[in-house]
Amino acid sequence: MPQKRRVVITGIGTTSAVGVGTESIWNALISGQSGAKLCHTFDMSGFSCPFVAQLAADQLDIKQFVPKSYRKATKVMARDIELAVAAAHEAVNDSGLVTKSHEAADGKITLPANRMGCQIGAGSIAAEENELTVAFASSQTADGEIDLSAWGSGGMNNITPLWMLKYLPNMLASHVSIIHDCQGPSNTITCGEASALLSIGESMRVIGRAAADCCLSGGVESKVNLMGVLRQFYSKRLATASLGDDPSTIIRPFHPSATGGMAGEGGAILVLEELESARARGAKIQVELAGFGASQSFCQDTVGIGVEADGAGIAQAIECALQEAGVKPADVDAIVPFGCGVPDIDASEAAGLRKVFGERVSKIPLVTISTVTGNCGAGFGAIAASVAVQCLRAQQLPARIQGGKSGESVGGVDGASIGARDAVLNTIVVTTTSLGGQNAAIVLRRIS
């Protein structure tokens, strides 16, 4: 039997409410900074939570993240695509790979294009409302409704011919594949908040079966738009807060007083490589993707607003991942959970973690990132994974904020605040669960 192809993480790139680049989110997490702020693109005060986790208007100039020859294509990039392209740029630079994006490289590209894959989880990208509405407004009836007949016969010409290509979920992977010339397997997983870890797991499988040696993998989404916020509200995931509240205390993962989450934007791309291939090019190898597991929860209501109370699906995904990694629950040094601050979901996740880790669940350090990221859907798991990588690299645990006193817990998972600290970290579990009931978990291991 051929030897198992091991997969290592050689680069991470993150976009989140606190900016582009892994450093920005890492600094925020270490210093206990929140990502919540008022939305600068829309007035969100018509919803239960006016705060969002959004990059500042000047924090992402997409033209800086694409090669000169590709700048024209930025016109057809929806927000989600911009965030993905920026994250991929950061990840590739972090990995030391030279790809086609480095226009000056001139033949010094590290890996053959057909050995590079790309799996980027995505959400259903919201159409940019202003662009669409100005066109709709041109085809309205006397009482302000859309006039389909007028729309069909000419109104539709008010949107740009390439309009649809901005919003196809697979365009995240398409643009990233074009920029970095990834001609190997390419996929777009659309399973809500589980998308990114499912994508990372699939990349691991693609490399494992030798269909590629390297994959740009992760997930990105923006829910900071009208439809994103509406659907968060409708799925009972939005916190209750008012304009006068201190935004930094809105999201309280695993705390009994939590009221919900906030819409976020961002995600991360990870560079996954086959171990020997990474070694051969002299990559810095610090973290192995040692295990992956996935499962489907039972959804009583079929759509998953009512979560699986006993967390059985979450536990099953984590157990699969641990088994593949050959790791016992007792050997896990930290967990990056979903921890979105929605009471039902936190309780279900706590129950799932307890199934796997038993009483130790209250002792294992939790890294909760939703205070910074909000719920950025398909991007969430990728940021969680990149933060876990950073924990292993830095041998540090970030602060947990918005908690309470020690002993205040949800399902035995401690909700207490704690500052950043040094820690000996060898094995970290990352897990997410989606609206709709898909669960995914990965095990990351430090390679010294």
Place this chain on the structure above:
Amino acid sequence: MSEPRVVVTGMGWVTSLGHTVDGVWKRLMNSESGMAPITHFKAATFPTSFAAEVKPDFDYRTFLNDPKVHATTALNAQFALGAARQAWNQAGFHTHPPKDPRRVGLYLGAGEGVLDFDNYAGALISAWDATTQKVDGVRWAKAALARLEPLKEIEQEPNMSLAHLAREFGIRGPASNCLTACAASTQAIGEAFSMIRRGDADIMMSGGTHTMIHPLGVTGFNRLTALSTFKGDPTMASRPFCMSRDGFVMGEGSGMVILEKLEHAIARGATPLAEVIGYGSSADAFRITDIQPEGRGAAAAINAALQQAQIDPAAVGADGRPLIHYISAHGTGTKENDSIETRAVKVVFGERAKHIPMSSIKSMMGHLIAAAGAVEFMTCILAIQHGMLPPTRNHNDPDPALDLDYVPNVARKCAVDTCISNSFGFGGQNDTLVVTRYKAG
């Protein structure tokens, strides 16, 4: 130890030509078309006003154990439930359910849901501020909360078909949904196949479901000039590989298959319908608007699938025929796809290409977008079972530059053991499956 073999033990579909495996197959054999004027919305003034819609005699509730559980189900999941039920029952799971639900997985290529268009557009218009040229968020929130219904919104998320299928069939194993445009369900089946080979599951329900026959779907494709704007009889509009082809015709529906580890299928006495032996996936990495003109990505996917299946495209069998007996083409009927797909097949098979029949059922049931690959994969299995090839309908004015055997107009008797099914997505994701007659041993 070699990797396990993977067989298909059940399949089902819901299409414009019906919703039974045999019924649709018969109509494909008769070269019938499912195309007609659009009824889902008032499309009369749109550049394209016809499509291949699932007909009103399809009622998803008749396929369910307890329809009340799925009362809010949107169209994609309705199609998926209808197709999946056929597959599940054919596999025999309705009487003998899988022993361990955690060893049953799901991998779909299901599309995003249909926008509640009138209310969506109406809410936006009501919140439009002509002075700032922006939607007023607060006014929009008020209108949207009044007009857009919670469950209708949530059901539009692309992973909701997974949730419905898992609930109906008690599936608890790994579950994924991919949305690589028109390649999605081929990719889903390929990844599901790979998961069984790796041991992640014993059984995978896989396939796709999608409709884009809604105002913004037609708008989007019309603006891209991807749809046929044929002015005559809609059943003549889809003309793959013809000189006068002018775009694809939208279809809708679902194709679902049960993939199973061979040993598992044999142990429970199931009948393998066919065996999956190859899967290839690639990206053009070229342009988001165009296919790589030499068919580089398409050829890479086909080659990767053949390589996994250990089939030499240049070889011939004892009967003198190439080892691939039929190609279910992506065959959309756009100028670009049909010529580049033809080129890619020639790149891979060289001189042999002309001797491999290749047809497009999109000429009859339209383009099911994310679900297209699944129904085309099923067509390959039916071709193996029946020894018949589905035709390319409306092949009346062959494009002289396209010189393969497109099985024009009339179904053809042909001994078929091994087929490939191609799907190429907008954005450049390409996938190919190889499926062959199941032989014991």
